[in-house]
Amino acid sequence: MSYQKQNSSFKVLDAAQMEEQLDCFLDSVLSFRRSAAGPAKQMATLNSKEQAFGLHWVEIISATNAEMAFQFSACFSDAVLALQHDLNAVEHWIVEAMSAFDERGLQFANKVLHNSNDFAETYFKKQQGILLDDIKNLLTAFVCGLNGRSLKIESSDIIYTDTETIYLPELIADFSRKEDNFLYYKLLTVYLWAQNWFGTWRYDLNDIVNEYDDPVYALKLLHNLESIRLIHNIQNELPGFYRQVEVFMDEFNELKLNKDWNTILVFYKGKKSEQKKVTIADSLRLLKQHYGQLNTIDFHFQGLLFANKVQQIKQRRISDEQTRFREALSRIADEKRYLKPEAVDVENLTPAFDFNVNEQFDKDEFSDNIVFELSLDGQVIVPAEDVQSLMSSIMQDIGEIPEEYLVAAGSGQYSSDYSDKDKKTDNVWSGVYHEEGAFFYDEWDYVRQHYKKNWCVVREVRVPPLYDDFVPQTLKQYYAVVKSLRRHFEAIKGEEKLLKRQINGDDIDIDALVESYADMSMGMELNERLFTRMQREDRNIAVMFLVDMSGSTKGWINQAERESLVLLCESLSMLGDRYAIYGFSGTTRKRCEIYHIKHLDEAYNDKVKARISGITAKDYTRMGFAIRHLSGLLEEVEAKTKLLITLSDGKPEDYDGQYRGEYGIEDTRQSLFETRQKGIHCYCITIDKEAGDYLPHMYGAANYALIEDIKQLPVRVSDIYRKLTT
Secondary structure: OOHHHHHHHOOOOOHHHHHHHHHHHHHHHOOOOOOOHHHHHHHOOOOHHHHHHHHHHHHHHHHHOHHHHHHHHHHHHHHHHHOOOOHHHHHHHHHHHHHHHHHHOHHHHHHHHOOHHHHHHHHHHHHHOEEHHHHHHHHHHHHHOOOOOOOEEEEOOOOEEOOOEEEEOOEEOOOOOHHHHHHHHHHHHHHHHHHHHOOHHHOOHHHHHOOOOOHHHHHHHHHHHHHHHHHHHHHHHOHHHHHHHHHHOHHHHHHOOOHHHHHHHHHHHHHHHOOOOOOHHHHHHHHHHHOOOOOOOOOOOOOOOOHHHHHHHHHHHHHHHHHHHHHHHHHHHHHHHHHOOOOEEOOOOEEOOOEEEEEEEOOOOOOOOEEEEEEEOOEEEOOOHHHHHHHHHHHHHHOOOOHHHHOOOOOOOOOOOHHHOOOOOOOOOOOOOOOOOOEEEEEEEOOOOEEEEEEEEEEEEEOOOOOOOHHHHHHHHOHHHHHHHHHHHHHHHOOEEEEEEEOOOOEEOHHHHHHHHHHHHOOOOOOOOOEEEEEEOOOOEEEEEEEEOOHHHOOHHHHHHHHHHHHHHHHHHHHOOEEEEEEEEEOOOOOEEEEEEEOOOOOOOHHHHHHHHOOOOOOOEOOHHHHHHHHHHHHOOOOOEEEEEEEEOOOOEOOOOOOOOHHHHHHHHHHHHHHHHOOOEEEEEEOOOOHHHOHHHHHOOOOEEEOOOHHHHHHHHHHHHHHHOO
């Protein structure tokens, strides 16, 4: 019986009755030394609604782990009191404990259960505070809009940046208003961005502070000087933002009252009046000048400097970016060589071109916004956006584009996957399992009626291209079908739409005319929109095809799937619709794999054809993660119509057993619900004769098609697509 139904007729239980109820769920962990009498006595003091709620969750938790259910029953009454009898808050406590069990085991779940007071303190803080998870995407987009390299946002107990990631607190609840807590998050984000953009990490800070007798004090003092410099630069470059966060700058105002620190402020003020930029070199000179004379200050927003972490990441990045920049120059040189063959050193077979870079600051005296001019043989060329970003990142790390960077990479000198040589997706599962570089997706647990956070570990894996005669043979076999499909799709492309209520056109709009006549009879003005005209409407469609690559597709099903994709691609080449193809499979939640076959804006070329030919049957059909991954990709696309079409041979299932049956169906259904909320239409094409038992529940009665004859699959897929998009 569900909790809601229980609660409507539930009567208060005494201790004996409660113990009898608990015994039913906890029998496997009870013994002559341990009974449910203690928890029952405590729960007997609660009201009927709270008792029903507690028993409901004991039943759910016992299905996962009986020992955890016993610990929950022992802690439940205390949690109800700590959370002020707010059952919604109690449910959050339960979910956190179960998530701890899922991720780390029983010991950590028990820690959450037995520390309900700590949870209550954090929970009530969250009610007025802001969680980083809730605004992470917003902050990432915000910092992306600023200058410099892209920076990720992650949670940490310590505020800092390693020059690639900004680490912020998981929760900020220091202020009574949510707006202020959110604004403080923005201040921390901009401050750490400024460390990168304004050159705090231009030098190895460890080497600098180790020259002093007290390196720890020297680093703290340098950090204070840098904080003042960065706030000064933020005030100059982002004056509107600074006015918003000035409310958090009380400590800066207090510096004016400190004679020693005020000299630093006067120095920066003098720089501003002279219209000169303040750089890290100024902070280093001030450090040398005032070392031992100033007491350090703990600015609330500055966090810590981790010079060792920065240097490790910076050295790797410098090496990678030199390679990428020289490869970019090589591509530019190849284009010039193609256009101007005489500009080639025949002996060395390399382009005999001279590259130069000129850095120019924008017209704002205080801005560090750098505009790069890349010249080739004296002629200024406009670098592509990715090259411009690369140059900007190099400039942040080094302060210039060194001469050795301006030599184009020779033919075959570098590999395009230099930066990921140890992270190739094909090799990531060999040896000891690790999750570096993976995507994480929640999974819906229908029993708990909650998500399991970051439950599925997902990787995009390459389909090895197979250059054989599969595609030509398919086109030959289905020659008549391809010809017919092309004719149908060509007709769709040429269709025109009747536009009504136009100011001018080819014919009279009778409906509009009748309405206008009625308006005139009532003394209103004549409506000018009385015509119709035909207009060819551009298709604005983005489609992703999700192909089941589970082990059950081995043999004829795999053959039919690949033939379907070939015919589909040939048909879509007539329309110009944007479409992508991905496969999916995996083994347990720890190994969920998305197989790239064709990206959305990738041309249907020989490589894509070879990938289609290389599609093979893999493992199991855990489906929810694949739908969430592709819907996320589709969400970022600008298109009027978005479709996610799944091609499958059976119901969701996996090796771990739990995902089979109702659990897998409900998780997939929930992922489809999430997808529809993003404005994406979902459809499934299946050959499973039992699909009528579960697909209507997952997709809806009108959003799937059952093809009973596998031989008809290649023909029907294109036909179904045509009907879905017209």
